[in-house]
Amino acid sequence: MRFRKYLVRSWLSWSLVFAGIIYSTWQSMGAFEWTLFWFIYTLGALFVMNPLKRRHLHFTFHEMFVFMTFFFYGLVPALIMGQLLLLTFQARSFTKRVGRRRFLHFYPLNTLIEAMILLIPGLVYLRLGGQIGPSVHLLEQGMALLAFFAVLYLVLGFSFVLSRFLIGERIPLPIMWRLLRFDWLVVSLELLFTMVAIEAYQLFGYVGLMTTFLLLSLLKMSLSKATETEETQTKIDQIERLKEQLYRVDSETLLIEKFWNGLREIVEVERGWLQVNRDSSRTFYDMTGRADRAVPDAYTLERHRDAGETYFLYDSLHEWHPELLVHQTELHQSALVIQPVRSTTNAVSCMISTTANGAYEEALAVEIHRLLKTLSWSLERIDERDRLQHESLTDPLTALPNQRALRRWTKERMNDVASYPLSVFLVDLDHFKAVNDTYGHAFGDEVLIEAGALFTRLVRTGDLVTRYGGEEFVFPRTNEQAAILTGEKIRQALKAHPFGTEGVRINVTASIGVETIHEYEELDTVLRNADRAMYVGAKFNGRDRVAHYRDTSTERIQ
Structure with a gap:
C-alpha cells in the first residue's frame, strides 16, 4: 500500500506538470529555432549517458543545456529540453529490470524537480526584468541573475524534502548536507558554463558551443575522479x-x-x-x-x-x-x-x-x-x-576412525580429569581368517564394514568406534559400571546379526577385552592390558565372551 501511495502521488504530480508543458508547447510551436534546439539536445544527450554518481544520486550536468535553452528561448522550450534529456538518461538502463523499476518510481520525481529548478528561478528572473534571446548577455542582467541563482539554490534544498514526500526517500542528515553542497557546486559550474557557452555562441556560433562542451567534459572527468574520496x-x-x-x-x-x-x-x-x-x-x-x-x-x-x-x-x-x-x-x-x-x-x-x-x-x-x-x-x-x-584419520575400508584418530581422541580425554574412569574395549572377531579363506576377502571386507556399522549403532552418539587394524575394533567409554554391560550387549548383538548377502549368510562372534583406568595412563599400556584381557579372559576360555583385565590373573597371563 505504501508503494502505491508513493506511485499515485508521483505520477499525479507528473501528469499535471506534463499537461502544462504540452499545452504551453502547443501554444508556441513555431516560436524558436529548432536547429539550434536539437543541436543543444545532442550535446546534452552525450553528457547524460555518463553521469557522475554520489551515493544514489546521478549528476548528469544536463541542467546547463536546459539553462542555455531558457536564456535563448524561454521557459517552454527549456522545459521540453529538460524532459527530453531526462528520458534519454532513463532510457540508458531500460534493458535491465532494475532500470525499468527505477524509471517507474523516479521519473515523475525527476520531472517535478526538473520543472521546479527551472520554473521557479526562471519566473523570478523574468519578473525582475531579466532578458532572454540569442543575443542576451547574462552578466548585464544584474539583480535578475543573482535572484535566479539564489532561488535555484533554495529549490535544490527543497528537492530533498520533495523526494521524501513523493517516494519515501531516506537520507541521513549529515549525508544529505554533503550531497546538497555537491549539488550546489555542480549547479554553480553549470551556470558558469552556461554564461560562457552563450557568449561563445554569439562570437563563434556552433564552434563556440562545441568548445564549451569539450571544456565542461574535461571538468566533469576531473570531478569524476575527485568523487573517489579519501573515505x-x-x-x-x-x-x-x-x-x-x-x-x-x-x-x-x-x-x-x-x-x-x-x-x-x-x-x-x-x-x-x-x-x-x-x-x-x-x-x-x-x-x-x-x-x-x-x-x-x-x-x-x-x-x-x-x-x-x-x-x-x-x-x-x-x-x-x-x-x-x-x-x-x-x-x-x-x-x-x-x-x-x-x-x-x-x-x-x-x-x-x-x-x-x-x-x-x-x-x-x-x-x-x-x-x-x-x-x-x-x-x-x-x-x-x-x-x-x-x-588421514579414517579407515578407507569401513569409513570408521582409524588408530591415529583413536590416539588423538584419547589424548584429549586423558588430559581431562572429568573423563575418568575411562574404559577401553578391544573387540576381535573370532575365526575371521577362516571367513576370508572360505568366502573370499571381498566377503570378509563386507563383514568388517557391516560390523563397524553395527558397533556404531550400539554405542552412544558421543562414543568413538575405531578400526584398530585387521579384524580388531577399539572404542573407549567413560563409564566403568556400564563397561561390562556394554561389552555384553555388543557381543550378543554381534552374535545375533546375520552377515553377508541373501545367497550367503553367516554368524560372527567376537572376543572382547576391557580395561578401565582411573587416572592418566599411556594409551599403549591400556591397549596392551585390554589385549591381554581379550586373549586370556575371552579367547583362551572358548571365545565369544567379554573379559575385564582386572579379572584376569597374572599367573594365567604368564
Missing part, C-alpha cells in the same frame, strides 16, 4: 586488509565470523546473509556467523538472476524486485547483492541491506565482490585441508 579509498584499503586476514584463517566458523565483523566495520549493514553452496548442499549464515535456516531472498534472486551481472545495487526500495519486498520485515532502502562467486568446490553469494538510501557505492561493490572471491578460495582451501585430515 572511499580508506574503505577499499580496509577490504584489502580483510582479504589478507581471511586467507590466513583455517576454520570455516572463524572465517565466516571474521568476514561479517570486517564487513560491518567497512560499510553500513543492518541485515545480511551469506550462502555457501557445495555440490547439492547449501548453507546460510547470518550476520553473527551462525548457520541460519534457508533465506527466501536467496531463492527469489536465484529465480530472477541475471547471469551477465556479477553484482547489482539497489539504491532505493522502489528498485527492489517485487518478490523481495514481500520478505522484508522492515523497510530497507539500499541493498547490495553479490551473485554466486565460484571456485572448484563451492559457490558463495551474499546480500546486505540498510535503511539509508544509496549506502553502497559502485567502487565498494566491486571490491566486496572480490572479497567474496577470497572467501570462496579460503573455503576451498579449508575444505581441502579438512578432506586430507579426514582421510
